[in-house]
Amino acid sequence: SQQGEEDxxxxxxxxxxxxxxxxxxxxxxxxxxWYRQNSGRGLVHLILIRxxxxxxxxxxxxxxxxxxxxxxxxxxxxxxxxxTASYFCAPGGGAxxxxxxxxxxxxxxx
Amino acid sequence: DAGITQSPRHKVTETGTPxxxxxxxxxxxxxxxxxxxxxxxxxxxxHYSYGVKDTDKGEVSDGYSVSRSKTEDFLLTLESATSSxxxxxxxxxxxxxxxxxYNEQFFGPGTRxxxx
Numbered sequence: 626s627q628q629g630e631e632d633x634x635x636x637x638x639x640x641x642x643x644x645x646x647x648x649x650x651x652x653x654x655x656x657x658x659w660y661r662q663n664s665g666r667g668l669v670h671l672i673l674i675r676x677x678x679x680x681x682x683x684x685x686x687x688x689x690x691x692x693x694x695x696x697x698x699x700x701x702x703x704x705x706x707x708x709t710a711s712y713f714c715a716p717g718g719g720a721x722x723x724x725x726x727x728x729x730x731x732x733x734x735x
Numbered sequence: 736d737a738g739i740t741q742s743p744r745h746k747v748t749e750t751g752t753p754x755x756x757x758x759x760x761x762x763x764x765x766x767x768x769x770x771x772x773x774x775x776x777x778x779x780x781x782h783y784s785y786g787v788k789d790t791d792k793g794e795v796s797d798g799y800s801v802s803r804s805k806t807e808d809f810l811l812t813l814e815s816a817t818s819s820x821x822x823x824x825x826x827x828x829x830x831x832x833x834x835x836x837y838n839e840q841f842f843g844p845g846t847r848x849x850x851x
Contacts, residue, residue: 628777658839665845666844666845667825667827667842667843667844667845668778668825668827668840668842669842670839670840670841673838673839713777713778718840720766720785720829721783721785721791722768722780722783722793723768723778723780723840724779724780724794725770725777725778725779726777727775727776727777728777
């Protein structure tokens with residue numbers, strides 16, 4: 626696996642707005658995953674997108690993958706206070722473990 | 736939630752003492768992992784296991800050893816704790832039939848370790 630770089634490092638939006646965060650990586654991958662971490666808790670898997678997929682949805686989440694640009698985006702629509710968390714991408718994960726960047730810290734303002 | 740527990744959840748110890756952290760799963764997953772999380776570094780892989788008695792090193796394995804004598808338990812040992820090992824330690828599990836069908840990891844609640 627390789628480390629992804631999340632951007633922005635911090636994001637603050639109003640409740641109800643959409644939040645978009647990006648992930649860039651360096652070498653070709655088979656899949657890319659997004660995880661969420663609430664303060665003081667373990668990571669929770671959100672979504673996995675494989676290299677032959679361009680877009681994937683899960684509830685209010687939409688993930689895109691552009692393998693030509695080596696980038697992925699995570700869109701959270703109609704944000705809620707409970708979405709306040711850090712979000713991490715993990716490109717190219719395999720059975721030998723994942724590599725995480727510093728994440729995007731998302732704050733949803735009431 | 737995936738059945739993963741970590742013990743202890745908090746520990747304070749002194750430099751030079753041995754420390755063992757335990758990860759226990761009830762999912763019968765094949766793969767188990769230990770990560771550490773530090774400010775400014777994200778999560779980094781320490782060691783992982785791909786089966787009973789089968790382990791391998793991760794990115795930051797120096798100063799750590801692991802053992803897996805049963806499918807459900809993965810132990811992380813700091814033979815002689817140092818202040819640089821103060822961190823939050825997370826265990827994770829995963830099941831993968833083949834490398835290209837790799838699935839998500841499920842994380843435990845973490846262990847906060849302070850080495851004085």
